[in-house]
Amino acid sequence: MRWFLFICFYILVDIYAFQAVKTLTKHNWIHISYVFLSLVVLGNFIYQFAQPNPSGGFGSGRGYAMGFVLAFMVSKILLTVFMFGEDIVRFVVAIYGRLFSTNAAFEMPSRRTFLSQIALGIAVIPFASLLYGMYKGKYNYKVLNYTLYFEDLPDAFDGYRITQISDIHSGSFDNKEKIEYAVDLVNEQKADTILFTGDLVNNKATEMDPWMETFSKLNAKDGVFSILGNHDYGDYVAWESDQARLNNLQDLKKVHSTLGWDLLLNEHRFLERNGERIALIGVENWGAGGFKKMGDLDLAGKGLSPQEFKVLMSHDPSYWQEKIKTDGNNYHLTLSGHTHGMQFGIEIPGWFKWSPVQYRYENWAGIYEEFGRYINVNRGFGYLAYPGRVGIWPEISVIELRKGSKPA
Template sequence: MRKRVLYILLLWLFADVYFFSAVTTLTANPIAHLAYWSVDILIVLGVVFTMMVRSRGAAPRAISRVMGLMLLSAVPKIVGTPVLLMEDIVRAFNGFPPRSAWVSELALIVAAVPFLGLVFGLTKGRHHYVVHKHTLYFDDLPDAFDGFTLTQLSDIHAGSFTSEKGVNKGIEMVNAQHSDVILFTGDLVNNKASEMTPWISYFAKLQAPMGKYSVLGNHDYGDYVQWENAGVKAANLISLKNVHKQIGFRLLLDEAVTLSKNGQTISLIGVENWGSTFHKYGDLEKAVKNVPDDQFKILMSHDPSHWEAITLNHLKHINLTLAGHTHGAQFGIELFGFKWSPIKYVYKQWAGLYKQKDRYLYVNRGFGFLGLKGRIGIWPEITVLTLRKSQESRARS
């Protein structure tokens, strides 16, 4: 982690030095030059300080603000620097004449685009909910469930919320989907069950005719905060499980339930958190023990790394897995079918729909936010999946 941060700081420094050449081309004012470097030095000191005190429980708001300021300073310069690099290639063939003012102005204009995007993401992006709709086709979906809809939520992280209006907006958008079930794939809180207390009445308004179901995520166990003793930590988890009941979620702990419709059934399975880099609490074998092999199965598992590591090659065919966890890093680009985020270098499946061996995985980008107090390019998500029988299976039936 520290090594990755060092690489980012070095890239930022390179862009900083390069971009400063555009500033000096446009103005010789020493106050402007001093201000340019003073801001960056203060931000770097803030980054170093938060890294040093993070292990001792640095204030989340301070960390979030430093992260936001770092992005505001670094990303626009990194984006604008290629304009200056291209000019320097041309200058090299001409004996390095003075830098052109209009090219420096162009670099500033190019940098302004991500800067404005960052400002929006850090101020409005945290509640800029986007509904992602997909239709999935299956050969073995029971006839009664042809057209069955589910809304998936993930990573609420109630401890980060500050806006009642923003949260209520998202909940109203969920209910407006009118799905048959609502499925929540973990991380209700950042660390403590009490974080959810102000928001229980809001999330209790979620409605689905065939029920609301949930699983736990890695943050729900309280593993990232210091407790007085093990008993207090255990009591927090018990309290959190009770919160799920209060908001109407049926919490699945390595178990399966049967959903029935017009005399036919499918299985909904929920496992505790299982991650390749986090705690492996979940037990898929236990969860599917009493599920018939030929039953259509939907699995809720918080961490998408569980899919390729365990689920994909499981003897019991799990048709659809729902996960979250990554948040899409809350930072990236999704435009015209192109999708990128730095989290892709950590998680192979990090946002959206994936398919292998006639088995689907959907990774929700998260309803809330953590660390960075905003969303930049990767917006908070409400997922709506419609299950349909494939044309081949329809013809056979």
């Protein structure tokens, strides 16, 4: 039934959008080409999702099929809005003519060519953007630098630099050269530590097999630390048994170890310098709504005092809103990911940022402060489902901790 409804919706939108093409040109070969291309995109989408998919994810075939459908649908929905709006006007004009004209016939005015031209011109923008996002945008890595000030930061950690990456989603990658470039870019930041905040894979530990050598190159003076994200538990794929799912999770934990990453599972470590220390805490995934709730902040911070300086890794930023920001144990800085910035939006650094995901998550990209405590929501290293990024680029966060008050 879902397939039937989707196909019907696709065809109805397509038929309506086609009216703009018919208004602009009478060439049959253009009309035929339009119909043919639409059917190819729809047919490929159905074919890709009808194939067996052991990984349960969005590999290159499924991902690109979804990407093309998305590009076509968004553009044609825009066309449909324009065409429907024009039809309302045409209908009102026809009714007015029928009621107040001596001509008794009900006659709809013809479509106006210039409106179809405007509609097609506007529709090309998201179409071209989504295609660009699939072929270039998803590997358009950006290094975002932040400096945060804390009065109670230990002196020895003044100037301490953290590089954060998140949401690798290795099962989606299709370009080894670009990924190796990104890993080198992370290392070039020469941070004191690298923190990975979850979602190493889409579903299965084996997705990391082709990428072990590449990600094992990540290194920092104080090491690489990591946590699990909601996708790492393997909950979004059908397993032959619960034991198989649990075995996959154990295999994924071994992947972290083999990479040389210290995986924190509701626990903490200490980073030490010149006889002083800060606490690094990692909780398992906790997400509002239907997401997995394995995170246990109380367990992870057990034994720590409110006076100790703390950096916390929590994959889903909703946990910060739910508990972390108001917790009496005083978690100074939280690092999260999960949202991907929806991989789509408009952002002018320092001026403006918007994405549909902001209507789901209060904290969805960048630095936020409440009660003197901070959270950074990383926009993600990889991508999921739609194989691209538009406006919200893949991110490497570099956070420098400074002692003192924030300059005016």
